[in-house]
Amino acid sequence: MDVNDLIKTECKMPDVRYANLWDSIIVDRSIKDRLLRSAALSLRLRAELPFEATALHGLAFLYGPPGTGKTTLARGLAYQLAPLTTRRSARFIEINPHGLMSSEHGQSQRRVTELLTEHVPSMVDDGIPTVVLLDEVESMVVARSQASLAANPADVHRATDAVLTAIDSNASAFPHLIFVATSNFTGAIDEAFLSRADVAIHVPAPDAAGVLAILKATLGAMSVAFPALAQLSRRPELERVANALAGMDGRRVRKTVSEAMLGRIETVIQPGDLTVEDLLSAALRVKQPELVAQAKSGGRNGTN
Amino acid sequence: MERTRLIAAAPVRSASEAWQILSTLLADTLEQSSLVTNGSVATELAPLKGLGTALVAGGHLESKGLVLVDNGLHLTIRVLTADAALDVEENLNPVPGGASATDGWTLYLPSAGPLDNAVKLAAKKSSHLSTNDPPASAPTEKSVRGSHGLIDLDALRGLGN
Amino acid sequence: MTSTSVSTATYTRTHTATHLADVILGSIADILGTLGIDVTRVFADWDRDQQAISAWIAEGSLASVALECHQPTGAVSPIFEFPVSYVGTGEGDRKFTADRAALARYLAKLQTVPAGTVYRIFCSYTGSHSSQPGWGPAARAALSGLRSYSFGTLASGPHASAGLRYFTK
Numbered sequence: 001m002d003v004n005d006l007i008k009t010e011c012k013m014p015d016v017r018y019a020n021l022w023d024s025i026i027v028d029r030s031i032k033d034r035l036l037r038s039a040a041l042s043l044r045l046r047a048e049l050p051f052e053a054t055a056l057h058g059l060a061f062l063y064g065p066p067g068t069g070k071t072t073l074a075r076g077l078a079y080q081l082a083p084l085t086t087r088r089s090a091r092f093i094e095i096n097p098h099g100l101m102s103s104e105h106g107q108s109q110r111r112v113t114e115l116l117t118e119h120v121p122s123m124v125d126d127g128i129p130t131v132v133l134l135d136e137v138e139s140m141v142v143a144r145s146q147a148s149l150a151a152n153p154a155d156v157h158r159a160t161d162a163v164l165t166a167i168d169s170n171a172s173a174f175p176h177l178i179f180v181a182t183s184n185f186t187g188a189i190d191e192a193f194l195s196r197a198d199v200a201i202h203v204p205a206p207d208a209a210g211v212l213a214i215l216k217a218t219l220g221a222m223s224v225a226f227p228a229l230a231q232l233s234r235r236p237e238l239e240r241v242a243n244a245l246a247g248m249d250g251r252r253v254r255k256t257v258s259e260a261m262l263g264r265i266e267t268v269i270q271p272g273d274l275t276v277e278d279l280l281s282a283a284l285r286v287k288q289p290e291l292v293a294q295a296k297s298g299g300r301n302g303t304n
Numbered sequence: 305m306e307r308t309r310l311i312a313a314a315p316v317r318s319a320s321e322a323w324q325i326l327s328t329l330l331a332d333t334l335e336q337s338s339l340v341t342n343g344s345v346a347t348e349l350a351p352l353k354g355l356g357t358a359l360v361a362g363g364h365l366e367s368k369g370l371v372l373v374d375n376g377l378h379l380t381i382r383v384l385t386a387d388a389a390l391d392v393e394e395n396l397n398p399v400p401g402g403a404s405a406t407d408g409w410t411l412y413l414p415s416a417g418p419l420d421n422a423v424k425l426a427a428k429k430s431s432h433l434s435t436n437d438p439p440a441s442a443p444t445e446k447s448v449r450g451s452h453g454l455i456d457l458d459a460l461r462g463l464g465n
Numbered sequence: 466m467t468s469t470s471v472s473t474a475t476y477t478r479t480h481t482a483t484h485l486a487d488v489i490l491g492s493i494a495d496i497l498g499t500l501g502i503d504v505t506r507v508f509a510d511w512d513r514d515q516q517a518i519s520a521w522i523a524e525g526s527l528a529s530v531a532l533e534c535h536q537p538t539g540a541v542s543p544i545f546e547f548p549v550s551y552v553g554t555g556e557g558d559r560k561f562t563a564d565r566a567a568l569a570r571y572l573a574k575l576q577t578v579p580a581g582t583v584y585r586i587f588c589s590y591t592g593s594h595s596s597q598p599g600w601g602p603a604a605r606a607a608l609s610g611l612r613s614y615s616f617g618t619l620a621s622g623p624h625a626s627a628g629l630r631y632f633t634k
Contacts, residue, residue, distance in 0.1 A: 036463070037463075040455055040460055040463075043454040043455050044453070044454065044455045044460075047453055047454045047455075048453070083459055084455055084456060084459045084460055084463070085454055085455060085456060085459075086453055086454060086455065086456050088456075117305070117307075118307075118395065118397075118400060121400030121401070122397060122398065122399075122400040124400075125336065125398075125400055125401065125402065125403035125404075126403055127403065127404065127454075129454055169305040170305070172305070173305035173376060173401070174400075175454070176454055313487065314480075314483045314484040314486075314487040314488070314561075315476070315480035315481065315483050315484035315561050315622060316480075317483070318483050318486070318487060318515055318519070319487045319490075319491065319515070320511060320512050320515060353508065354505070354507070354508020354509060354511055355504075355508055357508065357511050357512075358490075358491060358494040358504070358507065358508060358511070360487075360491075361487040361488065361490055361491030361494070362491035362492070362494060362495050362565070363491065363563065363565045385484070385487070385488075385561075385563060386484065386560075386561040386562055386563045386620075387560045387561050387562065389561070390560070390561070417495065417498070417499075417569060417572075418494075418495040418496070418497075418498030418499040418572060419494060419495065419498045419504070420498075421498065422498060422504055422505075
């Protein structure tokens, strides 16, 4: 049982690879503010006061539809946190929850306990503030409802217990350790886990203004290689494209740009030649399956 | 957070080897801290040389074990013998929390029946050894980190802009 | 992380010997502590004695270990004997036992010895045996005239077991 396999990433900030993650996600400023402030506050309070006074578990929870930037924000948090710390350093660790849960039968609980109460704490023994990402945490903290008990092996539920116990122990033992959990499926997550979150931040799909900002940012980033795209990003007609893509998650909005480029062979050869019309056609193309899905379900409103 | 580590003695290994492993685990854990000089742990455990081996062989460390207590550290080490030793899954890595150990660490020795007198005599030879009952949990004093704090308030003020 | 569990089919004579030697020496330390006899020399000689006793058990040559208490009057009492019997081939269900709880109760009934009592440890053999450092020929005290009490089996392993007998005036 090699718990090293369960650590996807361990990295100390500042690290240039993480410098742009935070800015690459376009969301309402309040979302980023809440996440960063909750991390800073957690470190500030938990270093001074015992758990009984703060009731802070050192757990932040990001939830919302897929593709809205939750994981990227969590990955970028340590980089943002580093300059706020006394040692100008923060660490980022990413755990692989699926690897944790797909071990041989009956082992999940032990692996979770060993990983979260022995291995991770020993990695952070130097006291440097550390963000640990539990991405798609619904596989680790399954809701213990009747239906779930029928569908999931008992081992999975014991693993949930192990996660909760580990969070409780680490809360007071390691005040410099912050867990950030993300999920697309809040209904499937154990209530006791959710109640332990110091902050639960909804990261929604972008509104039309948000979509527009994402489109501009995507074109702007690509203009480094194809300068003409910078001009396209300033065209006011982009608003029509944004309206056409309203309700779509940020990741898919970004992919619409490359989808637009493959609409004509000329734009594959020269992406800088991309036009607003190309983007509008792409928007219709990518929305098409959704229109079909809505029709089949009787015109159900909304997408996410 | 209270932790327990198990070490296997006979038949897996002799009592003497088990005691050596136990001493090494204590040293590896405590000497991660800049406040605990390398080699100092072995020196403080020297009064237990031989006696520790006898405690292991006599099964006196099987139930209550030794308890190491320091700032944020509460570690029980039990040494198992006979059939129980066969099932031990050892974790001999340094125990988390060792890096914030202080030079006020204390190793609590259990009562050992016929060897109680020998244990009491040994405990008198080091300020780090005690035959008292250990506290139930580690002291939660955060002065080691708290005096510096983790967050730079000036940098935090910069966020307000 | 390392696992030290040994596959159930492969307990060696060394495992049995290590186990019995530790229990015998550990019991000797406990006995001396109970009687009030200074145990420091046991600690100092431990590694040497453990090595010898376990080597002899592994080769099947050790018949018994005896602990004699030599009182200032010249009397030798009590005497504790740990007879070793060799059973089985190491296979099957016999694993490693040590009846420590019973030993503790047994020791609680012992009387202390006069101050100044010292101890000597002897090994007796079934036949020829390897030579071990620190151990040489010596004569044991006589057991005649002493009453004997048997504790029974003190510890066992797949290849051998050790008992305990107590002789006193």
